Amino acid sequence: MEKQPICDCDxxxxxxxxxxxxxxxxKDEYIDLAALFKIFGDGTRVQILHALEQxxxxxxxxxxxxxxxxxxxxxxxxxxxxxxxxxxxxxxQNVYYSLADNHVKTILxxxxxxxxx
Amino acid sequence: MEKQPICDCDxxxxxxxxxxxxxxxxKDEYIDLAALFKIFGDGTRVQILHALEQxxxxxxxxxxxxxxxxxxxxxxxxxxxxxxxxxxxxxxQNVYYSLADNHVKTILxxxxxxxxx
DNA sequence: GCATTAGTTGAACAACTGTTCAACTAATGC
DNA sequence: GCATTAGTTGAACAGTTGTTCAACTAATGC
Numbered sequence: 001m002e003k004q005p006i007c008d009c010d011x012x013x014x015x016x017x018x019x020x021x022x023x024x025x026x027k028d029e030y031i032d033l034a035a036l037f038k039i040f041g042d043g044t045r046v047q048i049l050h051a052l053e054q055x056x057x058x059x060x061x062x063x064x065x066x067x068x069x070x071x072x073x074x075x076x077x078x079x080x081x082x083x084x085x086x087x088x089x090x091x092x093q094n095v096y097y098s099l100a101d102n103h104v105k106t107i108l109x110x111x112x113x114x115x116x117x
Numbered sequence: 118m119e120k121q122p123i124c125d126c127d128x129x130x131x132x133x134x135x136x137x138x139x140x141x142x143x144k145d146e147y148i149d150l151a152a153l154f155k156i157f158g159d160g161t162r163v164q165i166l167h168a169l170e171q172x173x174x175x176x177x178x179x180x181x182x183x184x185x186x187x188x189x190x191x192x193x194x195x196x197x198x199x200x201x202x203x204x205x206x207x208x209x210q211n212v213y214y215s216l217a218d219n220h221v222k223t224i225l226x227x228x229x230x231x232x233x234x
Numbered sequence: 235g236c237a238t239t240a241g242t243t244g245a246a247c248a249a250c251t252g253t254t255c256a257a258c259t260a261a262t263g264c
Numbered sequence: 265g266c267a268t269t270a271g272t273t274g275a276a277c278a279g280t281t282g283t284t285c286a287a288c289t290a291a292t293g294c
Binding site for chain 2: 101
């Protein structure tokens with residue numbers, strides 16, 4: 001692993017930093033991780049996810065529940081789909097969305113727990 | 118709880134929606150939750166958090182480790198502080214940061230796990 | 235006191251994000 | 265076939281966000 005660019009300070013705990021550096025992952029992994037959490041970083045999307053925790057719903061249901069347009073909901077569902085957080089099935093004219101796995105619930109729960117402290 | 122504004126569709130599964138609505142929290146709670154995850158939604162911040170998982174470090178250490186300026190790091194640490202994700206102690210000229218609690222590690226771990234699937 | 239270094243902070247600017255709007259596709263029923 | 269409704273999508277625009285820069289505070293050592 002090559003040296004990082006110079007920061008604007010002189011004294012550092014080089015031994016500590018080197019040790020930490022060994023256990024750091026590639027920068028891209030952190031960017032991917034951040035991209036995942038970015039999805040949870042929007043009020044509309046966490047509402048959708050929390051709603052889907054209780055029942056699968058079609059786009060109209062979600063739009064009605066949250067007081068949004070189908071378009072706005074669909075855009076957000078697309079983001080959730082691309083991050084593999086929701087799955088869907090078409091039934092006639094309706095497309096039913098549900099949570100992809102239980103990571104979603106776990107993450108939301110821990111988040112709520114942190115806020116309650 | 119008052120009715121939501123009208124969405125742009127006719128047919129909805131009102132029984133399902135009403136049942137889901139009963140178990141939804143206040144909108145503000147979702148906004149707070151989203152604000153928390155927004156903090157995890159940046160590559161620099163998750164790098165800082167993951168680094169602090171291994172050892173407390175001063176601002177310069179982190180800046181050197183990640184190849185950033187003290188200013189950039191300090192701004193991000195402020196965001197992390199305001200969300201109660203990190204704590205700090207001053208020792209002379211240095212300010213040492215560390216994780217506030219183990220929610221941080223748990224959240225990062227589940228995030229990594231989701232990505233690996 | 236002064237000089238130096240660690241760290242913070244506000245403003246500014248570029249990059250990104252979420253909703254709206256309009257146009258579109260997909261399925262149903264006539 | 266056509267009309268209707270569910271859902272998707274791209275462009276546009278306002279609002280937000282992260283880094284940089286410059287100015288600042290805090291602690292140390294002389």
